[in-house]
Amino acid sequence: MKLNLTKILLIIGGAGLLGYGGYSYWQTSEENTARGAKITDLEQSLVKAGEENNNLLQALNTERSKTGAFEVKISELSSIVGNLQKWSATDPELLRKYSKVYFLSENYAPAQLSSLDPQYLYEKNRTQLIHSGVSGRLGSLLEAAKAEGMNLLILSAYRSFYEQASVKSGYSVTYGAGTSNQFSADQGYSEHQLGTAVDFSTLENGPTFSKFEQATAYKWLTDNAYKFGFALSYPKNNLYYKFEPWHWRFVGVALAKYLHDQSKSFYDLTQRELDDYLITIFN
Numbered sequence: 001m002k003l004n005l006t007k008i009l010l011i012i013g014g015a016g017l018l019g020y021g022g023y024s025y026w027q028t029s030e031e032n033t034a035r036g037a038k039i040t041d042l043e044q045s046l047v048k049a050g051e052e053n054n055n056l057l058q059a060l061n062t063e064r065s066k067t068g069a070f071e072v073k074i075s076e077l078s079s080i081v082g083n084l085q086k087w088s089a090t091d092p093e094l095l096r097k098y099s100k101v102y103f104l105s106e107n108y109a110p111a112q113l114s115s116l117d118p119q120y121l122y123e124k125n126r127t128q129l130i131h132s133g134v135s136g137r138l139g140s141l142l143e144a145a146k147a148e149g150m151n152l153l154i155l156s157a158y159r160s161f162y163e164q165a166s167v168k169s170g171y172s173v174t175y176g177a178g179t180s181n182q183f184s185a186d187q188g189y190s191e192h193q194l195g196t197a198v199d200f201s202t203l204e205n206g207p208t209f210s211k212f213e214q215a216t217a218y219k220w221l222t223d224n225a226y227k228f229g230f231a232l233s234y235p236k237n238n239l240y241y242k243f244e245p246w247h248w249r250f251v252g253v254a255l256a257k258y259l260h261d262q263s264k265s266f267y268d269l270t271q272r273e274l275d276d277y278l279i280t281i282f283n
């Protein structure tokens with residue numbers, strides 16, 4: 001075999017190239033593997049970071065919903081406090097049933113009284129007072145009645161224990177004690193002492209109550225008074241007094257509407273049922 005130097009050099013050079021090529025191929029594939037591992041690491045880190053993000057997001061949402069629940073609790077509490085304040089500020093006597101066993105003390109007087117507009121008084125020169133919380137509603141009722149051509153007038157509104165006593169003795173002299181007991185409450189039993197009850201009449205009907213049942217104004221009251229929070233205290237066949245079509249008591253719009261819609265009277269309800277309406281009486 002004849003090998004010249006050039007051939008030998010070519011063979012050595014070729015082998016070197018092959019070796020280098022093999023080496024660099026091996027090196028590149030090593031690097032690729034390392035890169036692949038790095039990418040996998042990075043991907044894993046990303047997934048992990050994503051999971052952490054999710055966890056953080058969940059924690060944030062949990063805190064947010066806790067805060068939300070807390071805010072709801074606070075608003076619930078403040079409405080309870082508001083109702084309690086309203087409750088404690090509302091005179092419980094305003095929806096009490098009066099009877100021979102439960103009556104107002106002679107010292108009881110409404111928190112605040114207002115004078116009624118003389119244009120609505122049967123006797124223009126006599127001051128008539130009404131519970132200040134009721135005066136606006138009564139004014140609206142009288143205006144609405146007037147707008148529909150009714151001549152409603154107030155004969156009597158607030159009466160103190162002593163005024164009630166003198167009214168009663170006046171009736172007793174005129175009608176005799178037996179009859180007056182049927183329609184004029186003994187002092188202390190009267191809803192007039194509350195300042196929330198009114199006796200209506202009309203110009204035509206005058207100061208006597210007898211014909212008020214036939215008055216169109218009475219019909220108007222039975223159809224409309226509840227809208228202003230008034231209810232007839234002593235309807236026909238009640239257990240307390242004789243039928244008093246002229247005597248209406250302010251009980252608040254919600255209760256008056258309930259009584260009207262159910263065809264019930266104030267004294268048909270239990271004291272417990274009535275007390276539920278106390279908090280909203282002036283709404």
Ligand SMILES: [Zn+2]
Nearest residue numbers: 197198199247
């Ligand atoms: Zn009355």
